[in-house]
Amino acid sequence: MITSTTGPQPADFADVRATNLAVVLRFVREHAPCSRADIAASTGLNKATVSSLVADLIDRRLVRETGLTENRVGRPATMLVLDGSPYAAIGVEINVDFVSAVAVDLAGERLLTWRRSFSAGDSVNQGVAAVGAIVRRVVNRMAKEERQILGLAVAVPGLVDVQGTVRLAPNLGWRDADIGGDLAKALRDPGFPIQVDNDANLAALAEQRFGAHAGAADLVYLTGEVGVGAGIILDGRLRRGGLGYSGEIGHVQLDPDGPACHCGRRGCLEAMAGIGAVLRKDPSPAEIQVEIEESLRLARAGDPGTLATLESAGRSLGRGVSILANLLNPEVVVLGGYYVPLAPWLLPAVEEELRDRVVAAEGGGCQVVASTLGHDAAALGGAARILDSVDSGRLPGGLARIP
Numbered sequence: 001m002i003t004s005t006t007g008p009q010p011a012d013f014a015d016v017r018a019t020n021l022a023v024v025l026r027f028v029r030e031h032a033p034c035s036r037a038d039i040a041a042s043t044g045l046n047k048a049t050v051s052s053l054v055a056d057l058i059d060r061r062l063v064r065e066t067g068l069t070e071n072r073v074g075r076p077a078t079m080l081v082l083d084g085s086p087y088a089a090i091g092v093e094i095n096v097d098f099v100s101a102v103a104v105d106l107a108g109e110r111l112l113t114w115r116r117s118f119s120a121g122d123s124v125n126q127g128v129a130a131v132g133a134i135v136r137r138v139v140n141r142m143a144k145e146e147r148q149i150l151g152l153a154v155a156v157p158g159l160v161d162v163q164g165t166v167r168l169a170p171n172l173g174w175r176d177a178d179i180g181g182d183l184a185k186a187l188r189d190p191g192f193p194i195q196v197d198n199d200a201n202l203a204a205l206a207e208q209r210f211g212a213h214a215g216a217a218d219l220v221y222l223t224g225e226v227g228v229g230a231g232i233i234l235d236g237r238l239r240r241g242g243l244g245y246s247g248e249i250g251h252v253q254l255d256p257d258g259p260a261c262h263c264g265r266r267g268c269l270e271a272m273a274g275i276g277a278v279l280r281k282d283p284s285p286a287e288i289q290v291e292i293e294e295s296l297r298l299a300r301a302g303d304p305g306t307l308a309t310l311e312s313a314g315r316s317l318g319r320g321v322s323i324l325a326n327l328l329n330p331e332v333v334v335l336g337g338y339y340v341p342l343a344p345w346l347l348p349a350v351e352e353e354l355r356d357r358v359v360a361a362e363g364g365g366c367q368v369v370a371s372t373l374g375h376d377a378a379a380l381g382g383a384a385r386i387l388d389s390v391d392s393g394r395l396p397g398g399l400a401r402i403p
């Protein structure tokens, strides 16, 4: 079917209603506990409309009244908070050496975090089976808690197009895989939406919502797994690019004569500052954690070879971060994955490169920090993406009432 639009269409009544419900829901998320009068005063919606919208959100069990009242001049007001209990959002990450799952409630409270090992080189079918198995367990747990699943988003390290098809995940050896469709089949059409996205994109959403720099409008997340990718948030929004392939900073060439990269080229950032470069070998997935711990032990003991390797990887990483800072001027670049424990040794070189290579003074104000969300950032970001879609008006449950 071909559809065409001839410019902006007038928003119909249902659209306005959904938009206003989302406005009220976001206000409660950010300001709870708050009263209906607070919502009216801050959003510009009139009090009758706010009452109707709040009643709708209560019907949908997204918002609930608390016994709290606010002491101020005039009548005490019934306060509103998000209702965390009836819903759950699920995020899953599949990566070279693990599958992890996170569930959060509507208020963003963590309900569970599970992780199991996974072996890259497994086929797409085996990958889908591994994700399906962990999701089934999460869904069963949530059902026991009588929670409705708002949705599932799966993070994959690779190029994921805007339709959610994994076009290329080089470190998993996957190409043109409809993970979402396969997963829906494996879960026997579970009745909630399944989305698939790039791991760095989802981790950036997790940082924006839950991280130490939550709320930053201009933030870049850099994955430090076997691959290095960037999730880019500019002006408050995730920037995917035309087909969804933005952020492949890992394959920006730093040195034409540099080491071979998994992508078939030479001297990519990933080959010079990815985990393989840090460890000076291409470890098998099962070895990575042990090798990182050994590297940390040697660094703490002041082993000169290890310190030199980490400094060299930090310099390459700093060159990559400088490219991001010159192009995008982020407030903060968050280093994730295996970069987190290594950050004390990587950051001095990164910061020096940033000072040398960014045209704007002080690196354009760019801070480089280690993530506080750890290895679960992308899975948590999957859950964040589901909450984002609720916040932007895809509300579960209930029927919109006529105001």
Ligand SMILES: [Zn+2]
Residues within 6 Å of the ligand: 250, 251, 261, 262, 263, 264, 265, 266, 268, 270, 271
């Ligand atoms: Zn490459």
